[in-house]
Amino acid sequence: MSLIPKPNSALLIVGHGSTENPDSSTPYFDHADEIRRKNLFAEVHVCFWKEEPSLREALLMIDAPEVYIVPDFISEGYFTQEVIPRELGLSGDTTIRDGKTLHYCLPVGVHRSMTDLILRRAREVAPDADPNDTTLIITGHGTGLNQNSTKAIKDQAELIAKSGAGYKCVTDAYMEEAPFIAEWDKMSETTNVVIVPFFISDGLHSYQDIPVLLGIEPEVGPAASQREVFRQNPHHLREKTLYYSSAIGTEPLIADVILDQILDFDAKYAPQSPEPNSNPKLADHLTKLVRDGVNQIGQIRIHRHYCEFEYALYHIEDEDLATQPAFGGLDHYHGPEMSRDLSTYAEDGEYRFTKGKINLRRGWIITLDNEHDLLRSLDQFYPACSALFIKYQDGTLPIENLRDKLSRQTGMYRYAGTISDAGAQKLIQKVCGPAHNCAKKILWKLDANTHLDDSEASRFNGVPYNTPENLAIPLLCREACNHFVAECRKAAKREFDSAQAS
Ligand code: SF4
Known part of the structure; x- marks a missing residue:
């Protein structure tokens, strides 16, 4: 069954993104383009935790009264169960807020059709390998932090083993926990080994880290979009013939899995079709x-x-x-x-x-x-910048002060919140404004009562080249960017070190 067009609905694909690797977000945009070509939705957008537009800004870019939100994540876990609902203000499967009906679908990685995609990817990368003499390894990060991602991979390995695909052995392996992918050659007796990384993108792990663990590359290389690692198959290593595929999330058919998650959502909850939005777009x-x-x-x-x-x-x-x-x-x-x-x-x-x-x-x-x-x-x-300015003009743009932004950080970035007020003020003058190549006008304060110190950065109007303000859409910074948050973390660490030293 295929999805019927939803001319009054938007699709929002949510990804993690990366501050370091430009390839990380490519699959999300590719899948969005593919779905856009099908003309099923009034709008198709992507947003990220670590890139622009942020999750919070993405909703401001959407005109449609109904939004299907699909996490393009590999498993259910901290991000899909805590971060995304919190950032988008979701309170359940369907949330009505700010005049919009938001439907929250399951992440792509847990859909049953992923099994077929893994098999397809394995066949593509090793078309001549006899399954009878081939081990298929599905690999992921593996860490105590997210047992669900390990479970999703184990489930897929079991499903494929039972699927009748004919592989001599199907197993799971991880970068950071046993069984370790670095020991791929010891996992079975077969001549051929096919490895499919269970990641959404060819970012740091599947493109840079795992090839070193496999022995394909001598050291971690730069991020590269030309995917040489994946083109050089097979690799003759450790007396085996190794085929290494690109991340499963780069498979173009993931676009169909995104639509499948929406189909499943509709089948389960049968949401009513929304009335068209008559507000100006x-x-x-x-x-x-x-x-x-x-x-x-x-x-x-x-x-x-x-x-x-x-x-x-x-x-x-x-x-x-x-x-x-x-x-x-x-x-x-x-x-x-x-x-x-x-x-x-x-x-x-x-x-x-x-x-x-x-x-x-x-x-x-x-x-x-x-x-x-x-x-x-x-x-x-300039992601979301036109929408932010339009909302700013009509007085409906929500602004997030720095302390609120820092309090929402996860993982190692939690530490950024310990920066002192004085340290944050200094950092604004060191990082923001045209003198530091940022063209955005800062709208936020440190907290509700603490304005920014006067400086070129705090005064800048978001319009480079000294153009009169009435001739430009200013670039607005309604929340500190991830670059600034990363700098807060470093500055907080320096403050801590110097307090320890004195
Ligand atoms: S927080 Fe980031 S985007 Fe905002 S003004 Fe500073 S450097 Fe620019």
Whole structure:
């Protein structure tokens, strides 16, 4: 059975994201693009715990009155059961808040169709390996922190062993607990070994760490999108023939699993179809802003009625080229699809995980047909920023002070909350503002009663290039970014060390 179109609903795919590895979020965007092409939802969005847009900002980007939220996570656990519900204000399977009905589906990794995807991936990576002489190993992180992720992998190994797929041996193995993936060659007698990483993306673990544990790579290499590790199969190592696949979450059919989770949700809860939302849409607001003369956001020029196109976007410093015949030699892309690629790396190759950074690469022009594509494209360059400004203008933008943001951190970032007020004030002047390449206007305070000290960073209006404010959409910082949180953690540690030393 396939999902019937939901023209008054939005889909929100939730991922973890990474401050270090640009490949981590790629599968989420790919799955969103794939689902968008099917025209099943009025809107399809992605949001992240560690990247932009944040979970809290994502809901502000959505016009639709009904939202299906699908965690693109491998298992149920701390993130799906605590962090996501808390960040999105969910109180159960269905939550009604701020005029929206939010349906919370199960994570993709626990859907029964994952078994078929693992088998498919194993066959693709080792098409010639005789299953009778092959061991299939499903591997994950493994840690006492999340027993559920280990359970999900064990369950899959058992299901495949019973599926009649014919593998001589099917087993599970982990990076950080027994059975250890580093000992893959000792797990069975077969000549061939196929290893499928049970991760959502080819991030640090499946691309960088596990190849070293397997012996494919001598040391942890840089994050790379070209996936050489996966192209070089088979590897002849330790007297075996090893086939190593990319993470199961990169499988394009995960897009179907996301839809399957929604189908299952509907079958279980039978939610009523929502009435269409008659409020003006964000794209309409954006159109009005541009018609009224707004022509800039961050480092981007928004050019209305450009040649035969409704809109064009280009780097402000390329204005002279963009207005010459044949776009002055700039790379021309039509449609919003390339926006994410263009915004991911700076000219020098630096990963721009903080999108407000003033280092957007030059040399391109994007032409667009309508206001929906304009909004989508701008959301890739400056996630949620158009929506935040529109909410800010009408006085409905929720702002989160630093102490609240720090109190929500998990894992090693919990320590960031111990930073002193004086330390946080100093850090703002060291990290934020145009002097430190951030183009955002800070809206938050340290806490309800503690304003930011006066500085260039606290005064900056979110509009680079000294453009008059009425001609630009300012970039707004309604909560401290993950880069700032990471810096708080380091500063808190320095404070602790110096208190110990004195
Ligand atoms: S916290 Fe500071 S560095 Fe981070 S986005 Fe906001 S203003 Fe920029």
